[in-house]
Amino acid sequence: MSIRCTVESAFFIAWSCLERSGELVGQPDESANFLLDAIEAQIRAGERRQLMLANRAIDAYRAHAANNPSAHDCEARFG
DSSP states (O other): OOHHHHHHHHHHHHHHHHHHHTOOOSOHHHHHHHHHHHHHHHHHTTOOOHHHHHHHHHHHHHHHHHHOHHHHHHHHHHO
């Protein structure tokens, strides 16, 4: 499987999981970029397993969201 397909699959897994759980907050563009950055950093470090890429991106996103409660406030105010 190509790197591009691996990144796309990992992103789709992470996005779908966070979307289903209602954890996506803030602007969709920012959330997508955060997940892609997390996945790309792992790719650069040599990780190639889709589920590992997705799970670590989800964990990073959750940690980021927990440390940035203002994103939740914007979602509640404008959402």
